[in-house]
Amino acid sequence: MRDQGWINVFIAIALVGVVALGSMVRWDARDLRNWWCAERYKNDCLDNMKRIGTACEMYATDNAGRYPTSLGQLVPRHLDRLPLCPAADSDIYSRTYHSCSNPDAYTVTCKGGFHRYAGVPDELDYCRPVGLIEH
Numbered sequence: 001m002r003d004q005g006w007i008n009v010f011i012a013i014a015l016v017g018v019v020a021l022g023s024m025v026r027w028d029a030r031d032l033r034n035w036w037c038a039e040r041y042k043n044d045c046l047d048n049m050k051r052i053g054t055a056c057e058m059y060a061t062d063n064a065g066r067y068p069t070s071l072g073q074l075v076p077r078h079l080d081r082l083p084l085c086p087a088a089d090s091d092i093y094s095r096t097y098h099s100c101s102n103p104d105a106y107t108v109t110c111k112g113g114f115h116r117y118a119g120v121p122d123e124l125d126y127c128r129p130v131g132l133i134e135h
Contacts, residue, residue, distance in 0.1 A: 045085050051083060056068060056106050059074055059078050062077075067104055069099055071094045088110070093109070106128050107128075
């Protein structure tokens with residue numbers, strides 16, 4: 001009879017351990033899902049900025065090497081529509097687009113910390129002639 005008391009204590013400790021382990025696994029899965037979504041959004045955002053960059057290059061080819069002064073000039077000839085940042089679900093790019101003519105260059109930025117879960121602290125820049133800059 002005395003041994004059965006120890007068995008009940010052992011079973012109770014095992015059950016507490018299983019519940020604790022289950023909650024930790026669920027937390028790790030949730031973190032992994034948040035990271036995966038953030039990473040996917042970041043990659044989609046980078047693809048959008050590269051598409052905008054390609055459209056800017058096509059615009060420059062048609063306009064004596066000059067880049068557009070606003071992204072609205074790319075629609076509808078070079079882009080069907082302006083892309084949305086998937087993390088912000090809005091057109092961040094038009095508000096942060098900048099071009100200059102001496103030398104000819106442009107910068108497209110996704111600013112606002114929308115990609116922090118993917119390890120990007122504040123913003124993503126895509127500019128000519130450098131390419132992608134994360135800071």
